[in-house]
Amino acid sequence: MPGPEIAERAVIRSWKTPIALGIFAVLYLLLLVLAPRGGQTTFRLSTEADLIQLPALTVPVALTTWVCFIIVVVLAALSAYFVRTWGRSPLWIVIVAILVFVVGFLTWAAAGESITVVGLLAGSIGLAVPLIYGALGGVIGERAGVVNIAIEGQLLAGAFSAAVVASLTGQPILGLIAAMVAGMLVAFVLAAFAIKYLVDQVIVGVVLNVLVIGLTSFLYSQVLQPNSATMNTPPRFSRIPIPLLSEIPIIGPVLFRQTLIVYLMYIAVALVYVGMFHTRWGLRLRAVGEHPQAADTVGIKVNPTRFWNLLLAGAIAGIGGTVYTIGAGIAFNKEMTGGVGFIALAAVIFGQWDPIKATLAALLFGFASSLQNTLSVIGSPVPSEFMLMLPYLVTIFVVAGVVGRSRAPAADGKPYIKG
Structure with a gap:
């Protein structure tokens, strides 16, 4: 009779990752x-504006x-x-x-x-920013036990509010605050x-x-279009190069010549990760999402905790919507988020409900979109x-194939009724 440890190991073993990578290799071979x-x-590797110029790298194709x-x-x-020996494949592979x-x-x-690597990577960051904000909102919501299907609506509401308020006031920072309120x-x-x-x-989220x-x-058709000069000409956040850091080859232009929205994103990722796993707030958040009955017995108010954390998630997602308007100085247009909220939700699943992993997943999807644009240009x-399908194919592939064994919070999507 096999021991309990061997039995448990057999249950949790997942071959999804090696199979997916094998299929990946076969498709690559056919290409x-x-x-x-x-x-x-x-x-x-460098642009003309870089202080330190790196030589171009030329490689034989075959x-x-x-x-x-x-x-x-x-x-x-x-x-x-790794799967055969340890039961799972490490993420680094x-x-x-x-x-x-x-x-x-x-x-x-x-x-x-020739491909400008800095431009490709900078484009990836820019396209990933709303995904990262949306994914952070999704992680917080689902860790609290609420499936946040409404990320798309929060992004779109943020984009609309930021455009209107910033246009009326001429202050993009007020547009940013309005986006948070809308989310x-x-x-x-x-x-x-x-x-x-x-x-x-799920039904409420879809309806929203x-x-x-x-x-x-x-509102766009009836209000913004007739008054576009005053209500839909948002100013944009200017880029703020960080001294010294912005001159680091490759990394500097990509990460440290950005707008306030991007720098806030760096802070948000760090704060959510540290807060979720190293603070009392994070412990309570994860408790109501994993075992609300146990959390209730130790004095944690489950539903108020879920409620306030969902509002926090909405505010973060709302900031992501500003990328489409005041982040780029572009007028609001109908459905301009284009389903990004659903890809952000996929990043949450791919990232296994972890803020850092979800951020990496969002960066992958952003890179796929930037790659589409770059290859179209050359x-x-x-x-x-x-190429138009590429970001969505990557989404399907990583969620269905390479996630491996992942488990959502135990109470995710389940309402809590006290007593």
Whole structure:
């Protein structure tokens, strides 16, 4: 008879990651065999504005792509070994495999051309910012036991409010505050129905998304368009280079020549992570999401804790919506968030309800979108239709294939009735 430890090990073993990486390797092999490319690809590591200039890196296409393929195969085999031996595949294998594949794919797609690495990475950060804010809001909500499907509505409400208030006042900082309030209002409705009246959380979230889309579209057509000069010409946050740090090659231009919204994002990720796992607030938050009955017995007010944390999640997601308006100085338009809230929700699942991992997942999705734009500019042989699908294909792949074994908070989505 096998011992209990062996039995438990067999139960939790998941082969999803090595299988997904194996399929990944096969698809990569088909690309190299059916559409081989030669020549050289140049990666430019600096821009003209950089104080320290790095030389461009030119690599042979055929050799580089095949070396990357071999590394991906080795990583898939290593992942299978870890699963067989320890029951799970470490996250670093997935991260390295994705990085190696990206290098190989970029080398293949840009054969005979050059890619500005700084521009690609900076674009990834810019596109990932609303995803990260939305993912942080999702992590907080679900750790508290409430499925925050309404992230899309919170982002869109934040974008709308920021554009209107900043246009009327000429102060983008006031637009930022208005976006937080708008996100909190959407979260308030979700909390009232899901926590107070015990309505199904997913249904309430979907309805809220539709409501916000309809409301902002109506106000855009009836109010903003006729008064666009005064109500829909938002100023933008200017970029603030951080002395010394902004001059670090590659990293500096990408991370430290950003706007206030991006710097607030860095602070938000750090605060949410430290707060969630190293403070009394985080302990209470996780307690009401994992075992609300036990939390109640030790004096934690479960539903008020969920309520206030959901408002916090809405405020954070609302900030993410400002990227689309005052973050770029762009007028508000109908449905301008384009379903980003749902990708942020996928980042929460891919990140296993951890703020750091969810941030990394959001960066991956942002990179996929930036890669689509970059390859379109250089005239990649990849069909434009596929490039438009790329961010969503990455979303499906990572959630369905490489997440491995993950478990949502035990009380996630379950209303708590005292007694």
